Amino acid sequence: MMSTIYRHFSTARPALIKYATNAAVKSTTASSEASALGALQYALSLEEPSHSWTKSQLKEIYHTPLLELTHAAQLQHRKWHDPSKVQLCTLMNIKSGGCSEDCKYCAQSSRNDTGLKAEKMVKVDEVIKEAEEAKRNGSTRFCLGAAWRDMKGRKSAMKRIQEMVTKVNDMGLETCVTLGMVDQDQAKQLKEAGLTAYNHNIDTSREHYSKVITTRTYDDRLQTIKNVQESGIKACTGGILGLGESEDDHIGFVHTLSNMSPHPESLPINRLVAIKGTPMAEELADPKSKKLQFDEILRTIATARIVMPKAIIRLAAGRYTMKETEQFVCFMAGCNSIFTGKKMLTTMCNGWDEDKAMLAKWGLQPMEAFKYDRS
Template sequence: MTDIRNNWTHEEVKEIYNLPLLDLVNRASNIHRKYHDPSKMNMNTLISVRTGACSQDCKYCAQSARYNTHVKPEKLSLEKVLEEAKFAKENGVKRVCLSSAGRDGNRDDRFDEIAEMITELKKMGLEVCCTMGMINKEKAHKLAELGITAVNHNIDTSERHYPNITTTRTYAERLETLANLQEAGIQYCSGGILGMGENDEDRIEMLRTLANQDNHPYNVPLNSLVPVEGTPFYGKETIGIFEMVRAIATARILMPKTVVAFAAGRTHYSQEGQALCFLAGANSIFFGDKLLTVDNMTINEDEHLLGQLGLTPTKYHELTTLEEN
């Protein structure tokens, strides 16, 4: 049977997900080595060009205007974006992701703002991706014309659990944006957040939904919830590292060619735990002390960890991105 499939059943994914953990990791690691260089780690950076004041009520997000969090609305100038991108490039990053908080990426003013940044960053020799909320067919084709490398749009969780996460948009709208991106021929990434009160069945169904897209995501970012004070999910218990490993390994088996990103929440776990995630197929991490509004590993910590494991940061040839809008 071919490794690359788009017709997984829930029971098939459940059987994989529930394998004994070491058997699951071994299977995922073998597939990872078949399709990727296990000595390489993709590095990426995220620049929040428009932060906060979001109208959505996503219960995990510090950027929602509905919650009293530490995040203050901010909009970066083009000059500041280029400055941050230059620093990232000097530290080996080849791809920059622009994040703009808000529901609607179709607004002409916001779209034009992102379009200018994409154009200027490409002049620097950087690959550029973005996350900017819902995208219709027209704007998807315009992004393709701009030469966007990829677009992020996370599905967050399963369709069943989604109404417990947000009420201001629907799961169908999320999937529609993914369909619009695929129709325009744009590489896309889509993943989710673990630890938002979902159960194993929800995680299985989220991964199955992604694996059954017409085209697999070029990247699946898997995040461990970072509970932010002021949001409804503040105080939730961090999921265990073995739960992260199980999700990462399952994603690797279902989508062999996809880059799997161990995104937000790495600060929860030991170096040994992170190493187990890499063994299970995670081959992308984020560079920089902040991921949008939450703490990330420091640059020095990551350099030390990769050095200890014999992993080499490499040119980012596939998508790695995180969405918090």
Template sequence: MLTAPTSRPSLDEVTSIYRSPVLELILRAAEVHRRHHAIGEVQVCRLLSIKTGGCPEDCAYCPQSAHHRSPVASEPLMDVEAVVAAAEEAKADGATRFCMGAAWREAKDDARFNRVLEMIRRIKGLGGLEVCTTLGMVTADQARRLKEAGLDAYNHNLDTSESYYDRIITTRSYDDRLETLRHVREAGVSVCCGGILGMGESEEDRIALLHTLANLPEHPESVPINALVPVEGTPLADQPRLDIWAMVRAVATARVLMPTAMVRLSAGRLQMSEPEQALCFLAGANSIFAGERLLTTPNPDVDADAMLFARLGLHAREADPC
């Protein structure tokens, strides 16, 4: 009989969970999921790139980096009205969480940040949508202002393990990321934090990432698990497709370690078959990003996801009452 992990699990505990027989791990995660979440309920999110390309960071996976010769062109920050219209469309399509991503290293205290604050206020005014942003590093004061504007969640992924991190990013440290997470948490904003699998990291790196997430001062309310989508012009363009069992193990381990979190099946779904996605849902994933694009990479369209939900007997989570 496997025991429940401690509230601050050791690396050995996380390793034992991750490396347990995969069918046993899936069953265990499914049992944890059923104790803490509605069966068959999946939150549908929409992610919009509100400022695309030209980012000074050198993230090896990202086609928006100014360091890489990718097909993604730099574009300015979108107008408020266009973003609000996209949020209205997302809501009409059944999304209950609207996420906005800006290709910035850090948020600056300028007119563009004020425009993002106005976007948040306007989208919250629509009702029925959680609002999440990812703007790079933020200060404690910026996190406070985001909260005051009505922001529900802030996404800032750790991406990979601390030991593998400088193989992927050199322009920002792991401690920088942890500091932003601390600012967000202290401001009272929900934390969305996960990682990307398939970037050439080892199994030990995946385990270490999950160990770090489970040992943050508080568990993230949202844990996106991404599979790398290789993009031409980036250093990771030739990476092979992630083995599905690595994805399933990561989802299941995240569910066991962080029982109440929303485990979000994020980038890479377009490359996954329906049975592969079904395994991830069985292992504890209970959120997806819908819409034809996930920032700048392709994603299953709304109709394809509707068919998937119908086949698997899943249903979209309804908006929480205001």
């Protein structure tokens, strides 16, 4: 599909984006076409997403002059999505603290001295109450997060989560859960309950990953995503920017995601909120440490939009640290979803009223649950 505005831009700037309306590139000639066109031109010429991006192609796209990169990402967004729609998601922490993992950034790790106490899982009625409030405020996807390494030996917890998912679905809301690693059988149980999406982030590039987490491998994460997708559940997977990584790591992060088949249904982009008591906060307090720049966030979002055109790209944790103008530019670069409501898992979240006023100013409307056409 191609919007009227997309066609207008194609006419208005032929020197830059004449390639954006090219016919589909057949798989037998994809490599030679990509070489002849250049990575950005090739990406915009495709009529179906590619799952075979090289790091050199992504590096070329990522380092495109920022104004042109953002413009190209907006064109790609309008080609594949309704530019007037935004997905509103609300997140609830259903089991806080006490996680055995050693993620350097996380307030919920039992290894990090953040003062966060481990709590029992909430009751189903509490979830329904929060979901009803989210729906009244316009959210169409309700997400449940539990601080666990995995679901091994949690049969009673699984049954309760299945009940939560089914009852939230019955309210007309899409559901997403993040429970740590799941095997194929556990993923099937969640699918049977009606789960829409499962969140399991890769966090960063494969190369940088071991500097952030040692208790779970990168391949462990990829296996969970595979288990989820093979069960018929949509994969929600993204990462965190600001973990002391380089721009090559941003490229590596997008490389992993863009070579998944299928691509993630949704891709959350988190901006690190450095929490006192976490090793990451201590590392970033060093004046010599690598600090994330806003243009790096923008380049990562735009590159992801260009090479994963069907994905929903979501501004997640840390959005409250962004000015409205920064959020606006992220949407120009291809974002089309936000978390909104009371709180993220352990950090602040922009409120419903604030977000509704902002989105109305921009002319954006909520996506309908279960009805948004991502084809």
